[in-house]
Amino acid sequence: ERLLSHNSDGLQLCLACRNMQRAEATRSHLLTSHPAAQVDLLQMDTSSISSVLRAAQEFKLRYARLDYLYLNAGIMPNPQFDVKAFVKGLFSSNVINMFSTGEGILTQKDGITNDGLQEVFATNLFGHFLLVRELEPVLCHAGQTSQLVWTSSSNALSSTFSLDDIQHQKGTQPYSSSKYATDLLSLALNNRYNKQGLYSSVICPGFMLTNMTIGILPFYLWKLLMPFFLMLRIFTNTLTLTTYNGSEALFWVFLQKPESLNPFSKYHSLTSALGNSYTQPHKMDINMETSESLYEKLLQLEKDMRGKLKDKEKESHHAKETCRI
Ligand SMILES: NC(=O)C1=CN([C@@H]2O[C@H](COP(=O)(O)OP(=O)(O)OC[C@H]3O[C@@H](n4cnc5c(N)ncnc54)[C@H](OP(=O)(O)O)[C@@H]3O)[C@@H](O)[C@H]2O)C=CC1
Numbered sequence: 001e002r003l004l005s006h007n008s009d010g011l012q013l014c015l016a017c018r019n020m021q022r023a024e025a026t027r028s029h030l031l032t033s034h035p036a037a038q039v040d041l042l043q044m045d046t047s048s049i050s051s052v053l054r055a056a057q058e059f060k061l062r063y064a065r066l067d068y069l070y071l072n073a074g075i076m077p078n079p080q081f082d083v084k085a086f087v088k089g090l091f092s093s094n095v096i097n098m099f100s101t102g103e104g105i106l107t108q109k110d111g112i113t114n115d116g117l118q119e120v121f122a123t124n125l126f127g128h129f130l131l132v133r134e135l136e137p138v139l140c141h142a143g144q145t146s147q148l149v150w151t152s153s154s155n156a157l158s159s160t161f162s163l164d165d166i167q168h169q170k171g172t173q174p175y176s177s178s179k180y181a182t183d184l185l186s187l188a189l190n191n192r193y194n195k196q197g198l199y200s201s202v203i204c205p206g207f208m209l210t211n212m213t214i215g216i217l218p219f220y221l222w223k224l225l226m227p228f229f230l231m232l233r234i235f236t237n238t239l240t241l242t243t244y245n246g247s248e249a250l251f252w253v254f255l256q257k258p259e260s261l262n263p264f265s266k267y268h269s270l271t272s273a274l275g276n277s278y279t280q281p282h283k284m285d286i287n288m289e290t291s292e293s294l295y296e297k298l299l300q301l302e303k304d305m306r307g308k309l310k311d312k313e314k315e316s317h318h319a320k321e322t323c324r325i
């Protein structure tokens with residue numbers, strides 16, 4: 001919506017969504033305020049390898065070029081709020097950090113996808129990784145730049161991520177781990193693709209009340225807490241609360257020259273106590289060595305998963321043939 005308000009003439013949007021009914025509703029909403037806008041839809045479920053491959057194929061048939069790819073889809077399933085840790089945090093010197101990152105007070109219950117991957121890892125990271133790899137021909141063009149924009153989080157914590165368990169099978173903070181892996185992956189992509197004109201940046205929308213976070217507390221409690229959160233903005237500017245404020249950095253990045261952005265920075269949407277939104281870079285807690293190791297592991301996993309997919313296809317082809325005989 002913000003992109004269209006800025007420039008609805010020259011912009012062609014393609015919304016890649018898992019739920020086509022919701023996608024249609026979004027398209028209608030956008031066309032109501034911007035009747036001349038070009039808004040296309042593409043069905044894609046980032047948690048499913050075959051869906052991502054199919055969507056990428058379809059995209060390449062439809063379009064010759066992709067200038068901006070917003071990698072925003074994300075889940076935080078079954079969030080559990082640790083009241084005890086929260087109360088302890090309230091009386092510690094870490095209290096502001098707790099409200100800006102959610103560190104130490106949230107855990108999740110992860111699931112397994114049909115491909116056999118951890119659901120949070122597959123949805124938030126691996127599906128997007130595959131998509132970027134598949135869309136390479138439309139993203140990399142001589143003499144032009146393209147940009148990947150990842151929605152990461154202030155909850156991306158190195159303590160929750162391990163190179164020995166990139167899917168976070170063993171822990172209880174898959175969301176945080178997937179977001180830290182996002183930061184690492186963006187750096188590795190810059191390292192590999194900048195020469196071909198493809199740049200990657202990471203943003204953090206701050207804390208917003210959305211479908212993802214609303215279930216953490218009962219609805220009436222959020223309502224009651226709203227004045228408290230607005231007051232808390234005096235101490236931390238990370239409480240963006242609305243999606244309009246949260247999208248500030250997504251929009252800001254769109255206006256920048258990709259070459260001018262720092263691959264080690266995360267661009268944060270922030271909102272001041274007076275309600276003004278702005279974007280500020282913060283250095284990420286990442287290094288090139290870990291980022292390259294993660295990239296190698298993702299490439300290996302991609303190879304394994306493509307192998308499995310081929311075996312499955314062969315099996316079903318064989319079953320069909322046997323049926324015919
Ligand atoms: N809310 C917050 O405070 C923060 C959010 N973020 C990040 O912002 C991003 C947007 O989240 P937010 O707006 O808060 O939450 P929402 O749940 O409102 O949005 C998440 C979006 O991702 C889509 N999505 C989820 N899973 C898949 C999938 N498998 N395939 C395709 N699309 C999928 C959802 O589609 P559908 O409509 O079908 O559900 C939805 O549109 C996420 O990456 C999140 O991690 C980061 C920091 C803070």
Ligand SMILES: CC(C)=CCC[C@@H](C)[C@H]1CC[C@H]2C3=C(CC[C@]12C)[C@@]1(C)CCC(=O)C[C@@H]1CC3
Nearest residue numbers: 098099100101102106153154155207213216225
């Ligand atoms: C008074 C009271 C009971 C407050 C509880 C507030 C918490 C539930 C929130 C405070 C900071 C929030 C936060 C997130 C979730 C909800 C809080 C912990 C995120 C972890 C949501 C997902 C993200 O990507 C980052 C957010 C950071 C802040």
